[in-house]
Amino acid sequence: MIDFEEELKKFHPSPEVEDAESQIRALDVTDMVDLIVHLEERSVAR
Amino acid sequence: MRCFNCGAELTANPFCTNCGADIREYRRIIWTSNQYYNDGLTKAKVRDLSGAVLSLRACLKLNRMNIEARNLLGLVYFEMGEAVAAFSEWVVSKSMKPEKNIADDFMETIQGNPSRLDTINQSIKKYNQALLYAKQGSLDLAVIQLKKVLHMNPNLIVAYELLGLLYLQSEEFARAKRIISSALKIDRNNTRLLYYLKEAEEGIAARFASEPAASRRRKSGSRTSQDAITYTSGNETIIQPVNSVERHSSSAIFNILIGAVVGAALIFFLVLPARIRKASEDMNAQIKEVSDELTVKNADIEEQDKRIEALQTENDELKGSLGDLAGSSGMAERYDALAEAALNYMRNPDDVTGTEALLSRIPIETVSGNGMSLAISSNTVSKLDPSIYSQAFRNLYDYLDSDVAVRAARTYIDRGKEELENEEYQLAIADLLRATEIAPSSDEALFYLAESYKESGDSVHATQAYSRLVNEMGDSEYADRARSNLTTGAATDNDAQNNDNNDDAAGHEDEGGDDEDTGAEDEDAAAQALAMQILAGAGNNGAGAE
Numbered sequence: 001m002i003d004f005e006e007e008l009k010k011f012h013p014s015p016e017v018e019d020a021e022s023q024i025r026a027l028d029v030t031d032m033v034d035l036i037v038h039l040e041e042r043s044v045a046r
Numbered sequence: 047m048r049c050f051n052c053g054a055e056l057t058a059n060p061f062c063t064n065c066g067a068d069i070r071e072y073r074r075i076i077w078t079s080n081q082y083y084n085d086g087l088t089k090a091k092v093r094d095l096s097g098a099v100l101s102l103r104a105c106l107k108l109n110r111m112n113i114e115a116r117n118l119l120g121l122v123y124f125e126m127g128e129a130v131a132a133f134s135e136w137v138v139s140k141s142m143k144p145e146k147n148i149a150d151d152f153m154e155t156i157q158g159n160p161s162r163l164d165t166i167n168q169s170i171k172k173y174n175q176a177l178l179y180a181k182q183g184s185l186d187l188a189v190i191q192l193k194k195v196l197h198m199n200p201n202l203i204v205a206y207e208l209l210g211l212l213y214l215q216s217e218e219f220a221r222a223k224r225i226i227s228s229a230l231k232i233d234r235n236n237t238r239l240l241y242y243l244k245e246a247e248e249g250i251a252a253r254f255a256s257e258p259a260a261s262r263r264r265k266s267g268s269r270t271s272q273d274a275i276t277y278t279s280g281n282e283t284i285i286q287p288v289n290s291v292e293r294h295s296s297s298a299i300f301n302i303l304i305g306a307v308v309g310a311a312l313i314f315f316l317v318l319p320a321r322i323r324k325a326s327e328d329m330n331a332q333i334k335e336v337s338d339e340l341t342v343k344n345a346d347i348e349e350q351d352k353r354i355e356a357l358q359t360e361n362d363e364l365k366g367s368l369g370d371l372a373g374s375s376g377m378a379e380r381y382d383a384l385a386e387a388a389l390n391y392m393r394n395p396d397d398v399t400g401t402e403a404l405l406s407r408i409p410i411e412t413v414s415g416n417g418m419s420l421a422i423s424s425n426t427v428s429k430l431d432p433s434i435y436s437q438a439f440r441n442l443y444d445y446l447d448s449d450v451a452v453r454a455a456r457t458y459i460d461r462g463k464e465e466l467e468n469e470e471y472q473l474a475i476a477d478l479l480r481a482t483e484i485a486p487s488s489d490e491a492l493f494y495l496a497e498s499y500k501e502s503g504d505s506v507h508a509t510q511a512y513s514r515l516v517n518e519m520g521d522s523e524y525a526d527r528a529r530s531n532l533t534t535g536a537a538t539d540n541d542a543q544n545n546d547n548n549d550d551a552a553g554h555e556d557e558g559g560d561d562e563d564t565g566a567e568d569e570d571a572a573a574q575a576l577a578m579q580i581l582a583g584a585g586n587n588g589a590g591a592e
Contacts, residue, residue: 018167029138031108
């Protein structure tokens with residue numbers, strides 16, 4: 001049987017057009033390549 | 047592929063030939079990212095939108111520079127009704143690759159239709175409101191709001207999910223199944239939707255199982271084994287109703303008749319009025335057209351009438367002018383008279399009276415000068431009006447008149463005097479009258495005219511002629527003779543009057559026997575009175591002069 005309250009918690013407000021700018025700024029674009037570069041820089045530093 | 051460390055072009059070696067960085071892990075990451083992109087693309091093609099979103103996000107988590115994956119993610123978001131998320135991905139894509147990026151086209155397409163963008167935004171606002179209602183426990187309001195959202199933005203998957211959840215909560219499993227099925231046509235492999243669908247189907251099944259069989263039969267109207275015969279023919283199971291009654295052919299005919307009647311009524315009430323209205327409109331249009339034409343033609347007729355009237359007026363004027371020219375008193379007649387006079391003058395220069403008679407047929411509208419005596423009357427000013435006669439006409443007329451008029455007047459005077467002596471008084475009066483007409487200032491003609499009147503017994507005209515001579519030509523030699531004749535005539539008339547009075551006193555013995563003389567006596571009395579007045583006036587003038 002479905003738990004309505006728990007299911008309802010999974011729903012979040014959808015971003016509106018007025019919030020587009022903040023949405024874009026908050027977008028996390030960090031990827032695995034960044035992680036490799038970071039690790040490479042650390043190994044070079046050591 | 048380029049080196050993540052220095053950006054140099056990589057070769058088949060497991061390290062960068064430029065900076066020496068180890069690129070084995072990097073290559074694996076890029077390869078895995080591409081695999082996710084391919085997976086996302088495949089899912090998107092089969093409308094597994096939520097699956098595509100997961101794959102493409104994983105792809106971008108591995109390699110954020112995969113522009114195609116980011117653009118495709120935006121497209122999938124847009125297809126799911128998430129316009130803001132789609133825009134965000136496209137904007138990031140554009141910032142990473144400003145040139146030759148298809149994200150430009152996507153954004154221009156959306157921004158080129160502001161009303162559509164506004165509708166999407168409104169639908170998102172309503173969805174957020176509905177979510178708030180649901181979290182506050184106002185499920186009915188949330189359902190109403192979500193229905194509006196789906197009417198405005200039929201692709202908003204989260205709205206389908208929330209509405210399906212609300213229907214499940216209210217145990218409206220059939221509705222929940224229907225709305226979830228609609229959402230699955232957009233996003234075929236959405237895990238949450240599939241989960242809700244499963245719940246809805248289970249709810250339907252549980253309800254079906256819990257209801258008594260009789261109740262289901264009433265609701266569905268399905269037949270059981272009691273009222274049907276079931277048998278198998280090959281692979282097919284045939285259920286034949288037992289209590290069903292075959293319909294008679296008469297009922298079929300009755301139904302056909304009812305259908306025909308209903309059809310006729312439809313035609314009568316729906317089709318016929320429409321046709322009548324159309325015919326009426328056509329007729330009105332034709333009437334209007336004809337009316338317009340009639341108005342135009344009436345205007346033409348009125349204009350033609352005015353033209354006819356103007357032409358008629360012009361025709362009348364021209365006829366009048368023609369009559370003036372060609373009539374008995376017209377210009378043609380005048381030219382004829384002048385020509386005849388000229389011809390007569392050339393043939394018979396001594397026939398001055400004939401020539402003058404012909405000239406007299408030319409009317410003189412304006413007499414410019416004629417008050418001279420016969421002795422100087424040859425020096426005349428033209429009698430003719432220059433506005434009527436041409437210069438040549440007037441020249442010829444004046445030439446003839448100057449030569450003929452004096453001589454004609456002389457001839458009339460001489461002939462009148464001769465006729466007076468011969469006691470042919472009427473002929474003398476006629477000739478002398480003509481002489482005075484030709485030469486109004488001729489004292490001789492006027493005197494002998496008065497003498498002729500006097501001798502013919504017309505004392506009134508005689509007195510008038512004498513008086514005219516006395517008044518107008520007082521210095522003339524004939525004026526004294528006229529004055530003495532007037533005096534003598536007045537004395538004679540006084541004596542005659544006295545005698546008449548004496549006769550009346552004697553007793554009117556011959557009363558009624560002499561009526562013919564009464565008129566002559568009255569004329570004599572009038573002439574006598576006129577003569578007395580003239581003489582008195584002449585005496586006063588003379589005294590004043592002295």
